Amino acid sequence: MNRAILPGTFDPFTNGHLDILQRAIGMFDVITIAVAPSKKQTVFTLEERIGLIKGAVKDVKRVEVASFEGLLMDYVRRTGARAVIRGLRAISDFEYEFQMALMNRRLDPEVETVFLMPSLEYTFLSSSIIKEVAYYGGCVTGLVPANVEQALKEKYKITGCK
Numbered sequence: 005m006n007r008a009i010l011p012g013t014f015d016p017f018t019n020g021h022l023d024i025l026q027r028a029i030g031m032f033d034v035i036t037i038a039v040a041p042s043k044k045q046t047v048f049t050l051e052e053r054i055g056l057i058k059g060a061v062k063d064v065k066r067v068e069v070a071s072f073e074g075l076l077m078d079y080v081r082r083t084g085a086r087a088v089i090r091g092l093r094a095i096s097d098f099e100y101e102f103q104m105a106l107m108n109r110r111l112d113p114e115v116e117t118v119f120l121m122p123s124l125e126y127t128f129l130s131s132s133i134i135k136e137v138a139y140y141g142g143c144v145t146g147l148v149p150a151n152v153e154q155a156l157k158e159k160y161k162i163t164g165c166k
Contacts, residue, residue: 008032008087008118011076014039015046016152017057018134020126024091027120029066032087036068037061038079047135047159060149077111087116093127138162 010025014037028035039053048056050071057069072079080088088108090101098119105117122129129147138144138156143165145153156162 005084006033007083007085008035008089009038009076009080009083009085010035010089011038011040011072011079013042013046013131014053014057015042015048015131016134016148016156017053017060018126018129018131018148018152019146020091020093020122020129022060022149023122023126024089024120025061025064025067027122028089028118029064031118032066034066034068035089036070036083036085038076039069039071040076041071041073048155052155056149056152056155059151075111077108077115080115081112085115087118089118089120092119092121093130 008028008031010028012021014021025035025037037057039050039057041050046053054069054071061067061069076088090105092098092101101119108115108117121127134144134148134156138160141160141162144156145165148156
């Protein structure tokens with residue numbers, strides 16, 4: 005089975021993440037969205053993030069959602085995956101992702117990193133931006149899946165879009 009891992013903290017899962025997933029699904033038999041705990045404080049707990057992602061991808065076939073701790077490459081080996089999928093929005097992403105891909109290759113030369121660019125409409129989008137906009141009561145409609153938007157509204161007590 006040709007399996008890939010789409011790793012991240014996904015705090016929260018955005019339409020940019022969903023776009024990358026949809027681009028990758030045709031390339032692999034199964035994609036596991038691997039949710040990592042974060043060293044930084046998150047808006048959503050690990051369990052909440054997993055639940056939100058499961059809700060957002062419930063209609064996407066051949067996708068699994070799981071959590072992992074420790075080195076990504078250890079998790080990749082345990083699952084038998086052959087590739088790690090990473091999204092690149094801008095040049096600033098590339099430098100960090102390139103370094104991570106090279107380290108991952110050193111840890112396991114048999115696993116490839118596949119870089120995918122999101123659709124143009126999501127190139128500016130990040131979880132950090134979404135959190136900041138939502139925190140101040142801004143509208144995130146169309147930038148996150150509907151279930152994530154609802155969770156952000158509940159978390160930040162947002163009643164409507166500004």
